[in-house]
Amino acid sequence: MTLANDTVRLSYLQAIVEAQREEMRRDENVILMGEDIAVYGAQSLFEEFDGTRLRNTPISENSFVGVGVGAALTGLRPIVDLTIASFCYLASDQLINQAAKLRFMTGGQLSVPLVVRTSTFYNNRTAAQHADRPYPLFMNTPGLKILAPATASDAKGMLKAAVRDDDPVVIFEDINLWNKKEDVPVDPDVLAPIGKALVRREGSDVTIVSVAGCLPHALKAAEVLAERGISAEVIDLRTIAPLDSETILNSVARTGRLIVADNSHKVGSVASEIAAMVCEEGFDTLRRPVRRVTAPQVHVPYNGTLEKQLFVTRDKIVSAVETLD
Amino acid sequence: MTLANDTVRLSYLQAIVEAQREEMRRDENVILMGEDIAVYGAQSLFEEFDGTRLRNTPISENSFVGVGVGAALTGLRPIVDLTIASFCYLASDQLINQAAKLRFMTGGQLSVPLVVRTSTFYNNRTAAQHADRPYPLFMNTPGLKILAPATASDAKGMLKAAVRDDDPVVIFEDINLWNKKEDVPVDPDVLAPIGKALVRREGSDVTIVSVAGCLPHALKAAEVLAERGISAEVIDLRTIAPLDSETILNSVARTGRLIVADNSHKVGSVASEIAAMVCEEGFDTLRRPVRRVTAPQVHVPYNGTLEKQLFVTRDKIVSAVETLD
Amino acid sequence: MSLDSDRQLEAFRRMVRIRLFEEALIAHNPVGHLSIGHEAAIVGACMALRDDDYVTGTHRSHGHPIGKGAEIGPLMAEIFGRRTGICKGLGGSMHLTDARMGLICESAIVGGGFPLATGAGLSAQVRGTDQVSLCFFGDGATNQGTFGESINMAAIWKLPVIYFCENNGYAVTTPVATSHGQPDIARRADGFGIPGVAVDGQDVEAVHAVVAQAVARARQGEGPTLIEARTYRFDEHSNRLAIPIEYRSQDEIEYHRRERDPVALYRAVLCERGRQQECEAVENEVRETIDAAVAFARESPEPEWADLWDNMYASPPGPEHARGDRK
Amino acid sequence: MSLDSDRQLEAFRRMVRIRLFEEALIAHNPVGHLSIGHEAAIVGACMALRDDDYVTGTHRSHGHPIGKGAEIGPLMAEIFGRRTGICKGLGGSMHLTDARMGLICESAIVGGGFPLATGAGLSAQVRGTDQVSLCFFGDGATNQGTFGESINMAAIWKLPVIYFCENNGYAVTTPVATSHGQPDIARRADGFGIPGVAVDGQDVEAVHAVVAQAVARARQGEGPTLIEARTYRFDEHSNRLAIPIEYRSQDEIEYHRRERDPVALYRAVLCERGRQQECEAVENEVRETIDAAVAFARESPEPEWADLWDNMYASPPGPEHARGDRK
């Protein structure tokens, strides 16, 4: 018997696999499809489910995402594993022109309860064609919900919430978190809400909004800052679209300072959107310039020494905060 | 004989056709390809050039853009007409993963002197699958230069500059400007610079940055504002990437107020990027909140009455300015 | 599997509905890509389907719901951009999607329907129903990558999908002959190990017969079929588009209008079978239906600002959606 | 069009280079997708090309430049991530692109090379040269939409392109048999009206012969050919990837290593032709080349921060590029 508050120690990737297992058990209309899905964590699902609901697809990203859309329109709740986020460009037509638009274009006749999982595959020496963090690409399109969990519990709870959501959801997982272990709720009905950011650490001097995998760095930065007498509030964005403006604005209203940590390229990043939103709606509470801590506007190199230098670190966040004095 | 300052009255679309004609005359490595290109203005080019350099392509967006990339890598300077911007998602893999990255990934061995033309096809009752203004999608990717001319002269001069540029350039033309006539320079070597915004009207109270087809509305708004005693500076952004931060920051340093008019959806828009940039780099000069005048976060409906209400107008800009007092 | 006497008349009715629907559009609302000339292909295909079978279509979207038996009024109102339209005036001429009749998408993105139809087939298979899914597409669409990608997936999984090409010889101004490595579209099927069949798309019973066979195959779990119906578009690509070149001859157009009009051809067949009076009755009835639809559309209100927001999401939207520009 | 005596030895040299290059990688730098097992397919194809012909490749990129005759040191240094690497350490194992030898892209996006190779063919045609373009791709890549899209374009324009499939039977863990509607990849050619040829990919001279014929066809303006070389990957998909399932049997792998090793097979052929000593000399020479390349790579410096910025744009970058994070 499991109790409501029981937890089990799982890595971020294991938590994702469990979420899929539980949702596939709960609802027989949930299926999982993608390329070589066993390689991306799903191998144990093959012990429980068969080829009807687990589909290894050919290498046809635009079409198998679209197959997911078509299946979602007609009674299934597909989870499509787009494995590596740099492949999402191939599928962006089906995501943007179909998944995101069909409900609207049919005047609400149809819904698209589709989940697309994908992982940002950076800091991994795979070079520019594998290492993008392209969530900003889908943010501009209305109609898609975009999630970026930064903990194992959220990876599980948000994926489950996504499966139960009636709209198309794209989840960006961060492979740099895949092996991070954590106590994760066992109860299969614990969901993490879509559209709610979470204050992971309270503080009063500066707000650090962390996007996706930046969270560990943001939390460490807050510790360093605390030692230096600066009290940082760390907000885990969790949902990229729709943006939880309230949580961010409330925090900035207290701190007057905003840092956004985001591993996407700076221009047109989620950090940019948050900065713009606060500059528009929270301007009067803002006492210092907003600082975006992001990857610079160059591609990801193969060389690992250089690659690491592109991304958000504790020290970059600390330095950014220190410029705000 | 034509003199250096001679002009001829051309519509925006005619100016584009002339630019193509002149560049094809100047350099035999310039070719033009796309679907039904005659329908999109190129019919008169068929009188001068043959099927070797004018290619009607099959409906294969990702591949014919990629064919353009391959041709650009090997000695041609292709102009690829992607006709309607809502089709760009299909080609975004070749644009982002190949065109934008190949120079970097080959350590500078190769260049991609490719021009991709496309048009934002809104306010035209073609509904959500045709009416996107997706330039923000490509802004996050380093490696692409992105242009959005708002006048016939720029449409000509920037397209010509793009053809002569050694990097991949994507030009977003605005069909709402297609028929606008203007005196356009005749000299085939007059180029409009890539990467330079232009102050179209000087002013001291507020800076209005206009993205792409918003320019006529911004200029009209400035007139209305002038009548009300507000002196608006209108900056025509012209290049979306790389952003001309200097021109914008210099203006805001004088006016202390910033409005960005952009017909893309608000979240993750070019307006967001400009707001973020100013909030980061020009914060101390900013006296009021930045206002983004954009399309809201809903899809473009078929119904024309509603569709019109989505986009930037003179009055929306005027109202936004008036909230800044 | 041939059409019985009642269903012959129903086929004729649907063909006439498409024809008169679009003639009304030409008269009243000069918008859209017309299916005039394609009636036999569309109706022949749809008559082989059940009401609960799925259909995806294209930018040339008017014929498909009519062929599938949808109510006319909401279709007409949609093209007039009204709130009573089947898509509340939000979708419009290229997107006449009536979900009640199994239509799940009319994609104005050429080739966009291939994966969707394939997904509907997958859905039927996973849910264990014997529904099939029929994908309408044009000759031009076969050059979109999704064509091969989707057919291949349907082939490996033996999905109940019928890929049905309305080959009218042109994609806007581009002839099949200059845009296809070889012009027989059905011949592409072999590369994926599925049957490919070409059929006279102006003969509604011939079309029905090959589709019915493919449907039977699909329902029995034997997988997809590619069907190429050779048809012809009588009007311009779209009656809003100015086409500055002559890409097909007037003679060719005249020939098809005169000799290959699918409605006239089927009427002649039925008359030969002694059913002229029934045909006339159908024509009169359809005329009334269309007139009523135009009146309904005209009198209907336009959609409202709030409709834009209310049709975006199925699940309660987040705060961003509720705020700001919604007003 | 068969290989003369000198070129037979050169083919053997290039095959041994690929083999020893990758064995050195296994020993020194456990990174990448190895071409061991594919040597005959790659070299047979490249030996049919001129130096100025174009080549595109894949994530399994090491073999292609070696097969095309590129210098070894910069390739090795690239995989070691060094500034002396052919791509300055920015491209890496999946992207060994030596433009001097006509390589224009090794695409780690599966299927990404089809359009690029097609574009290079278009370029040769427009510029009026008689260059050809050869596109390497895997069996898995044939399910990417760009496959049909690109081949079709090459077919209609009769472009000088050779689409060359290294069919090793698997895409990561996915067999051809469960991912292709029918498993004969060459058979897909007919749908586009071009020749499709299958060949034993472990026989370098057989591969050379079919490619040489396709090249001749292409140079004469007769258009593209699809060639499927049946080969086998001896090692895991990538020697960094943990594969949690058994998707091919040990027996199958052993069989190929024992009976179907392309380097061993060709060595045997040459020995039968009395050229054992020459083979040994080649092996020794290649061993030295590889050792020198490893030493060169090891001693080379890493790229610098400024290299990231200096390799982004060909034309002077705009202000945004120059500012800020460049430092």
Ligand SMILES: Cc1ncc(C[n+]2csc(CCOP(=O)(O)OP(=O)(O)O)c2C)c(N)n1
């Ligand atoms: C992805 C995409 N590319 C281009 C277009 C523009 N376009 C609309 S219809 C059409 C031709 C389609 O031809 P075909 O598939 O033969 O259908 P038909 O119009 O002949 O019925 C084109 C190119 C589009 N809507 N979508």
Ligand SMILES: Cc1ncc(C[n+]2csc(CCOP(=O)(O)OP(=O)(O)O)c2C)c(N)n1
């Ligand atoms: C667009 C895209 N999808 C998926 C992948 C992941 N991936 C890398 S290699 C590979 C298999 C390719 O198989 P094949 O084309 O047969 O080449 P092989 O590895 O066998 O040489 C896959 C799926 C990728 N790199 N790009």
Ligand SMILES: [Mg+2]
């Ligand atoms: Mg057609």
Ligand SMILES: [Mg+2]
């Ligand atoms: Mg393979």
